[in-house]
Amino acid sequence: MDLARHGATPAGGVNRQALSMEEIAARRTLLQWAAGLDLRAGTDDAGNFFLRMEGSEPRAAAVLTGSHIDSQPTGGKFDGAYGVLAGLECLQAFRESGVRPRRSIEVVAWMNEEGSRFAPGMMGSSVFSGARTLPEILEVRDRQGITVRSALTTMQEAFPDLPRWELQRPLHAYVEAHIEQGPLLERHRRNIGVVTGIQGKRTFEVTVTGEQAHAGTAPRAERKDALLGALRAIDALCELCRDEADLARFTVGRMDLLPNAPSVVPARATFSIDLRHPDSCVLRELGDRIQAVCEHHAEPCGVRVRELSTSMSLEFPLAARELIEASARRLGIPSMEILSCAGHDARYLHEVCMAGMIFVPCKGGISHNEAESVEPGELADGARVLAETLWTLASQA
Numbered sequence: 001m002d003l004a005r006h007g008a009t010p011a012g013g014v015n016r017q018a019l020s021m022e023e024i025a026a027r028r029t030l031l032q033w034a035a036g037l038d039l040r041a042g043t044d045d046a047g048n049f050f051l052r053m054e055g056s057e058p059r060a061a062a063v064l065t066g067s068h069i070d071s072q073p074t075g076g077k078f079d080g081a082y083g084v085l086a087g088l089e090c091l092q093a094f095r096e097s098g099v100r101p102r103r104s105i106e107v108v109a110w111m112n113e114e115g116s117r118f119a120p121g122m123m124g125s126s127v128f129s130g131a132r133t134l135p136e137i138l139e140v141r142d143r144q145g146i147t148v149r150s151a152l153t154t155m156q157e158a159f160p161d162l163p164r165w166e167l168q169r170p171l172h173a174y175v176e177a178h179i180e181q182g183p184l185l186e187r188h189r190r191n192i193g194v195v196t197g198i199q200g201k202r203t204f205e206v207t208v209t210g211e212q213a214h215a216g217t218a219p220r221a222e223r224k225d226a227l228l229g230a231l232r233a234i235d236a237l238c239e240l241c242r243d244e245a246d247l248a249r250f251t252v253g254r255m256d257l258l259p260n261a262p263s264v265v266p267a268r269a270t271f272s273i274d275l276r277h278p279d280s281c282v283l284r285e286l287g288d289r290i291q292a293v294c295e296h297h298a299e300p301c302g303v304r305v306r307e308l309s310t311s312m313s314l315e316f317p318l319a320a321r322e323l324i325e326a327s328a329r330r331l332g333i334p335s336m337e338i339l340s341c342a343g344h345d346a347r348y349l350h351e352v353c354m355a356g357m358i359f360v361p362c363k364g365g366i367s368h369n370e371a372e373s374v375e376p377g378e379l380a381d382g383a384r385v386l387a388e389t390l391w392t393l394a395s396q397a
């Protein structure tokens with residue numbers, strides 16, 4: 001609740017954009033909470049933020065946990081923030097118990113997971129893991145024209161004393177706790193989801209180009225209305241992605257019109273596509289048809305389709321899943337296996353070390369919504385399973 005004050009919205013949610021003043025203030029709060037726990041704080045060139053509890057063998061690869069504290073524009077309090085705070089809670093519990101892990105344990109808040117200010121998301125974790133390079137993200141602009149480079153500088157200037165740790169440091173393991181953002185755990189009355197994997201996702205930006213004209217005088221037959229072209233294309237894409245089992249997820253979440261004036265026929269419509277499917281083959285096939293469908297249906301307007309990110313479905317290693325399941329069992333907390341339909345930074349960490357995820361329920365499965373809500377006891381159960389898992393991993397040779 002205290003963290004949610006940074007970027008609080010009137011409707012009880014959070015708007016804490018990546019590298020914003022609100023996120024800077026939230027990182028300050030994390031530093032205050034870390035004070036007294038004898039943690040070292042650090043950052044890296046991609047703007048990720050770390051709090052490290054030194055192990056008795058500090059040169060052994062660390063165990064990493066955490067998530068993100070940026071949010072959607074009308075996001076909830078728990079998406080991402082929970083994983084960071086659960087990690088910090090674990091370190092506090094270890095400290096207060098007077099125990100010291102063998103391997104160091106770090107809590108991370110990744111830079112720009114949501115991709116709502118700068119697209120695509122998961123920027124910090126993708127650069128940390130080497131899937132993207134720093135130059136690839138630095139010139140990305142937000143809607144005000146501010147580059148990641150300039151926003152990163154602002155963040156770095158706010159914390160001039162933080163040491164810059166290396167990108168692509170070796171890690172022993174990564175475990176991310178997160179709210180489910182779906183209804184299954186609640187429905188099955190399990191407080192712990194052992195995440196089996198993450199479904200694939202492709203994101204696109206489509207630009208439909210028409211011809212600007214006077215709303216009162218231009219005859220229908222002569223119009224090249226970019227908005228109408230975009231609507232026809234979107235409708236056709238919806239049909240393309242409609243499947244009986246409701247596995248394909250197709251979303252147009254943003255549209256910008258030019259000049260966006262009531263009495264002007266739009267010259268340009270730019271919209272986003274977020275396409276997901278658990279089966280990588282189907283995801284590939286659907287995504288590959290977007291260009292042709294848009295071109296056909298947006299006529300007589302022109303179309304340009306740009307793919308922003310491509311992630312195929314992945315499966316977390318059995319060893320990580322069994323460890324989390326065993327932790328829950330030892331604590332007597334009912335768990336079940338679950339596929340993540342949402343994306344997470346664990347996707348990129350999976351490329352560089354053993355990675356796994358722990359889900360906790362959220363009310364009604366509601367997320368990316370200011371109404372996001374969870375039961376404190378369920379969050380505590382997730383943190384306990386996380387602590388057990390982190391401790392086991394940090395004790396490993």
Ligand code: GLV
Pocket residue numbers: 113114341342343344
């Ligand atoms: C992450 O927030 C996602 O959209 O899956």
Ligand code: MN
Pocket residue numbers: 067068079080113178343344
């Ligand atoms: Mn999240």
Ligand code: MN
Pocket residue numbers: 072079114368
């Ligand atoms: Mn999210």
